[in-house]
Amino acid sequence: EDKVVQSPLSLVVHEGDTVTLNCSYEVTNFRSLLWYKQEKKAPTFLFMLTSSGIEKKSGRLSSILDKKELFSILNITATQTGDSAIYLCAVHTPYNNNDMRFGAGTRLTVKP
Amino acid sequence: DAGVIQSPRHEVTEMGQEVTLRCKPISGHNSLFWYRQTMMRGLELLIYFNNNVPIDDSGMPEDRFSAKMPNASFSTLKIQPSEPRDSAVYFCASRLTGSHNGGYTFGSGTRLTVV
Numbered sequence: 771e772d773k774v775v776q777s778p779l780s781l782v783v784h785e786g787d788t789v790t791l792n793c794s795y796e797v798t799n800f801r802s803l804l805w806y807k808q809e810k811k812a813p814t815f816l817f818m819l820t821s822s823g824i825e826k827k828s829g830r831l832s833s834i835l836d837k838k839e840l841f842s843i844l845n846i847t848a849t850q851t852g853d854s855a856i857y858l859c860a861v862h863t864p865y866n867n868n869d870m871r872f873g874a875g876t877r878l879t880v881k882p
Numbered sequence: 883d884a885g886v887i888q889s890p891r892h893e894v895t896e897m898g899q900e901v902t903l904r905c906k907p908i909s910g911h912n913s914l915f916w917y918r919q920t921m922m923r924g925l926e927l928l929i930y931f932n933n934n935v936p937i938d939d940s941g942m943p944e945d946r947f948s949a950k951m952p953n954a955s956f957s958t959l960k961i962q963p964s965e966p967r968d969s970a971v972y973f974c975a976s977r978l979t980g981s982h983n984g985g986y987t988f989g990s991g992t993r994l995t996v997v
Contacts, residue, residue: 813925813973813988858925872925 772797776859776873784881787849791876793859794841803835803842806858808875813858816844849880886989888974894995900962903992906955907976911987916949916959917973919991925973931957932979964996 774795783789793803802820806813817826819835819842826833830849835842846853856875863871887906895901907914915930929939931951939949946965951957961968974989 815987872927875925 772861772863772871774859774861774871774873776857776876778876779874780877780879782879782881783849785850787880788845788847789849789878791844791846791857791859791878792841793844793873795859795861795871795873796840797861797863797871799863800837801862804860804862805833805842805844806860808856808858809854816857846878849878851880851882854878854880886974886976886987888972888989888992890992891990892993892995894997895964897965897996898963899996900960901964901968901994901996903959903961903972903974903994905957905959905974905989907957907974908987909955911976911978912954913977913979914951914957915975915977916957917975917988918970919973920970928959928972961994964994966996969995 774793777792781789795803802818804818805816807816816831817833819826819833822835822837830847831844833842833844842859844857856877858875859873861871886908889904893901905914913930913932916928917925918928919925926941928941928947929949930937934951934954946963947961949957949959957974959972971991971993973991976987
């Protein structure tokens with residue numbers, strides 16, 4: 771059965787800390803892995819990763835995919851209170867029934 | 883573009899009542915997805931449509947749930963009769979099949995409370 775596992779499930783840090791969120795997956799017919807940030811309501815898109823070893827970066831956030839070891843990490847440097855959110859990892863599997871399998875998410879809390 | 887539009891934003895109903903959630907996808911997107919989010923189960927895919935046709939409804943929890951997409955710009959998710967365990971946030975998302983940019987666009991969700 772396809773699965774996407776995120777860790778840790780929750781994390782509490784202080785402003786300025788660097789955090790690494792993990793996402794491992796076991797799916798058939800992998801196409802891409804996506805990271806979303808969910809604050810109050812709908813998830814907002816962060817990154818889409820399709821190739822191993824190529825880092826994607828946006829400001830203080832970066833992410834990389836390892837297709838051999840079947841995982842991805844999302845790094846946030848110099849965290850701010852505004853980074854507090856649930857970070858969702860999802861794997862796009864267009865040939866499977868579920869099309870897009872989400873992990874349960876990591877709840878990040880950044881304290882001032 | 884106004885994005886994916888869901889209505890209502892909040893719904894409180896009594897057990898046994900019928901509930902209808904609505905979604906207007908982004909114009910030009912040909913895939914539409916209904917998700918349910920709860921603390922216990924995270925974000926679950928309920929059903930998705932491609933070109934208005936239901937492709938996979940295996941995530942629909944039971945016969946009380948039904949979804950329709952009568953045209954490319956509108957979809958409904960109906961629960962009849964509703965139960966307290968249906969309380970959750972229901973998200974609609976759309977995308978352009980084959981797009982390699984950005985994946986999905988989510989609506990703001992409908993928070994359903996069944997008492």
